[in-house]
Amino acid sequence: MFADTLPGDQGAPYVVAAYLVFLALLLIYLAIMGIRVARMERDLTELDDLVRERRDTPPSPEQEPERIST
Amino acid sequence: MYGKGLRGLSVATIVVLVGAFAVAAFYAPLDADQGFRQKIFYLHVPLAIVALAGFIVAGLLAIQHLRTREPIWDLRSYVAIHISLILGVAVLVTGAIWAKTSWGVWWLWDEPTLVSFLIVFLLYGTYTPMRFAIEDRERQARYASVFAIAAGAFVPICFGAVRAQPQEVHPQTFGSGELPGSMWLTFLVCLAGMALLFYTLYRFEIATKLARGRLRSLRRQLLDDAPVQRRSAAPII
Numbered sequence: 001m002f003a004d005t006l007p008g009d010q011g012a013p014y015v016v017a018a019y020l021v022f023l024a025l026l027l028i029y030l031a032i033m034g035i036r037v038a039r040m041e042r043d044l045t046e047l048d049d050l051v052r053e054r055r056d057t058p059p060s061p062e063q064e065p066e067r068i069s070t
Numbered sequence: 071m072y073g074k075g076l077r078g079l080s081v082a083t084i085v086v087l088v089g090a091f092a093v094a095a096f097y098a099p100l101d102a103d104q105g106f107r108q109k110i111f112y113l114h115v116p117l118a119i120v121a122l123a124g125f126i127v128a129g130l131l132a133i134q135h136l137r138t139r140e141p142i143w144d145l146r147s148y149v150a151i152h153i154s155l156i157l158g159v160a161v162l163v164t165g166a167i168w169a170k171t172s173w174g175v176w177w178l179w180d181e182p183t184l185v186s187f188l189i190v191f192l193l194y195g196t197y198t199p200m201r202f203a204i205e206d207r208e209r210q211a212r213y214a215s216v217f218a219i220a221a222g223a224f225v226p227i228c229f230g231a232v233r234a235q236p237q238e239v240h241p242q243t244f245g246s247g248e249l250p251g252s253m254w255l256t257f258l259v260c261l262a263g264m265a266l267l268f269y270t271l272y273r274f275e276i277a278t279k280l281a282r283g284r285l286r287s288l289r290r291q292l293l294d295d296a297p298v299q300r301r302s303a304a305p306i307i
Contacts, residue, residue: 015106
């Protein structure tokens with residue numbers, strides 16, 4: 001439909017191609033950014049689990065602070 | 071934390087860029103000489119200007135790095151070059167498409183504007199491998215800054231010299247006084263959109279790199295890891 005309205009004799013396919021190339025490059029860049037953010041989210045979840053695990057684990061006896069006898 | 075204001079900036083960029091391309095498609099008049107194919111002008115020229123300006127800005131940021139020795143300036147300079155290189159790819163591809171539809175060939179080796187842009191692009195193409203080749207972080211940052219300053223100074227000199235030369239077929243965009251007001255307005259809107267796009271991508275990249283650095287540091291603290299000596303091109307904050 002849109003192609004019918006474009007002046008084909010004036011290089012319209014090339015104009016469309018140029019804008020599509022720009023869009024494609026932008027999308028590729030955004031996809032790479034998305035992958036990087038997903039990797040960061042995974043690392044963050046790992047650290048979050050680690051912190052939770054340490055908080056839930058009771059400290060071992062040798063790590064307990066010494067009691068002061070009065 | 072690192073991405074403060076990025077949502078608003080992204081929305082503004084999308085609105086201005088989509089608006090600019092709509093103005094280029096429906097408001098800007100058809101060129102008497104080139105007809106519809108001249109519409110590539112509103113994409114190709116703003117891209118080229120913003121990419122080259124990005125290289126110059128990277129040089130200025132590198133000066134700041136050498137003055138203060140703070141790694142954040144090195145990161146900013148690195149990211150500016152990184153984004154400009156991506157836009158540079160788009161400049162070369164859209165330029166080749168425009169050349170094909172206007173002149174019937176994808177590339178002309180005796181055209182100073184085309185070849186000089188390619189030289190600048192290839193020059194900056196060596197920036198990342200150069201960083202990668204230097205293991206010591208401090209030395210890497212210093213050498214990269216010197217490179218960014220020297221290459222950033224080369225960009226305006228190179229294009230000044232090219233513009234002083236008689237062009238074979240590449241049109242002189244400015245200075246001929248032949249661009250009507252509506253075309254100028256469209257061009258300026260497209261330039262604003264492209265500059266916003268550059269700044270948004272730049273901010274995204276900086277935010278990602280800072281967040282990644284913080285994450286790495288937290289990981290080291292939690293796991294009591296010794297800092298891993300990696301050879302990397304990207305500055306680590």
